[in-house]
Amino acid sequence: IIGCNPAENHPISFKWIEKAVDNGAKLVVVDPRYTRSASKADIYAQIRPGTDIAFLGGLINYALKNNLAHLEYVRDYTNASFIINDTYGFEEGLFCSFDDQEKTYDNKAWAYELDGSGNPKRDRSLKDPRCVYQLLKKHYSRYDLDTVCSITGTKRGDYLAVADAFCNTGRSDRAGTILYAMGITQSTHGTQNVRAVAMLQLLLGNVGIAGGGVNALRGESNVQGSTDYGLLFHVLPGYLKSPEIDN
Numbered sequence: 001i002i003g004c005n006p007a008e009n010h011p012i013s014f015k016w017i018e019k020a021v022d023n024g025a026k027l028v029v030v031d032p033r034y035t036r037s038a039s040k041a042d043i044y045a046q047i048r049p050g051t052d053i054a055f056l057g058g059l060i061n062y063a064l065k066n067n068l069a070h071l072e073y074v075r076d077y078t079n080a081s082f083i084i085n086d087t088y089g090f091e092e093g094l095f096c097s098f099d100d101q102e103k104t105y106d107n108k109a110w111a112y113e114l115d116g117s118g119n120p121k122r123d124r125s126l127k128d129p130r131c132v133y134q135l136l137k138k139h140y141s142r143y144d145l146d147t148v149c150s151i152t153g154t155k156r157g158d159y160l161a162v163a164d165a166f167c168n169t170g171r172s173d174r175a176g177t178i179l180y181a182m183g184i185t186q187s188t189h190g191t192q193n194v195r196a197v198a199m200l201q202l203l204l205g206n207v208g209i210a211g212g213g214v215n216a217l218r219g220e221s222n223v224q225g226s227t228d229y230g231l232l233f234h235v236l237p238g239y240l241k242s243p244e245i246d247n
Contacts, residue, residue: 001029003052003183003193007036010181010217017179020211028162030055031183043165045158051151053189055159056196058148061140062163063170063203070170070205075124078202080133083113083121088130090139136199170204175211181218 006014018040021027029041038044047055063069074080087109089096097109112120113130126133149156169176178201184193197214198207206212230237 001027001037001041001179002031002055002197003185004179004181004217005031005033005035005037005183006179006181006217007040013179013217026165028165030162043158043161045154045162048151048153050187050189051153052184052187052193053196054143054148054151055154056193056200057140057143058145058152058159059163059167060136060196060200060203061143061148062145063167063200064137064140066167068167068170069203070172071126072172073205074133074203075126077205077208078132079120080131080136081122081124081126082132083123083128084130084132084135085109085111085113086130088135136203167204169206172205175209176201176204176206177211177213177215178206179215179217181216185216 004010006017014037017025017027021040021042026042027040028043028045029035029038030045030047031038032047032049034044034046045055087096095105095110097106098104099106115121123131128134145156145159148154149159152159166176168174178197180194180197184190184197187193194214201207201212201214207214226232234242236242
């Protein structure tokens with residue numbers, strides 16, 4: 001649980017969380033405040049408001065550094081094996097191709113390297129230094145324990161407890177879910193927060209399995225379903241606009 005407080009704000013959902021705990025699940029709560037949800041947690045980690053990216057980045061680094069990623073899932077069901085072209089780069093907080101005047105990126109510089117048929121080249125061993133997996137390891141290596149805890153204010157022992165518990169779900173016989181709400185989204189970096197959550201879950205193979213996923217706790221029961229499952233007449237899944245035909 002990060003960026004939400006379901007015990008108070010989503011009590012029906014918390015009924016099933018408590019049932020999972022009764023069946024042996026471990027509840028982890030990350031929150032600036034000691035909430036009612038935190039009072040039920042096996043592990044509670046306090047965090048400074050607005051430092052979610054550092055906290056999640058540290059978990060990504062922990063999983064990569066300690067070989068806890070679900071490599072079979074990562075190789076077969078993500079773009080981790082795809083090769084990025086040699087124009088890609090990252091230095092001093094900025095990716096390559098940044099236009100300082102327009103304050104925008106030309107993301108063509110981050111494109112995949114293609115074969116003769118126009119398909120992305122892959123390294124299924126995940127060892128090529130320009131494959132997505134290796135670039136991810138390099139990028140998140142800066143999120144070491146000391147750096148993360150100095151940013152987030154989280155106690156080292158608490159952070160390590162969270163990292164060990166959650167990152168050890170990256171196995172075929174385990175599952176971990178992340179519950180979030182507006183504590184993650186309603187931020188100047190809300191999009192990046194959600195992307196970090198998604199990357200962590202993909203890395204651990206916690207997407208598309210029972211008990212896994214990234215679960216947004218919303219204000220009404222059908223909001224997430226209507227936007228993500230194509231139930232709205234004017235929006236396609238993925239928040240894409242429906243095509244319009246000129247008469």
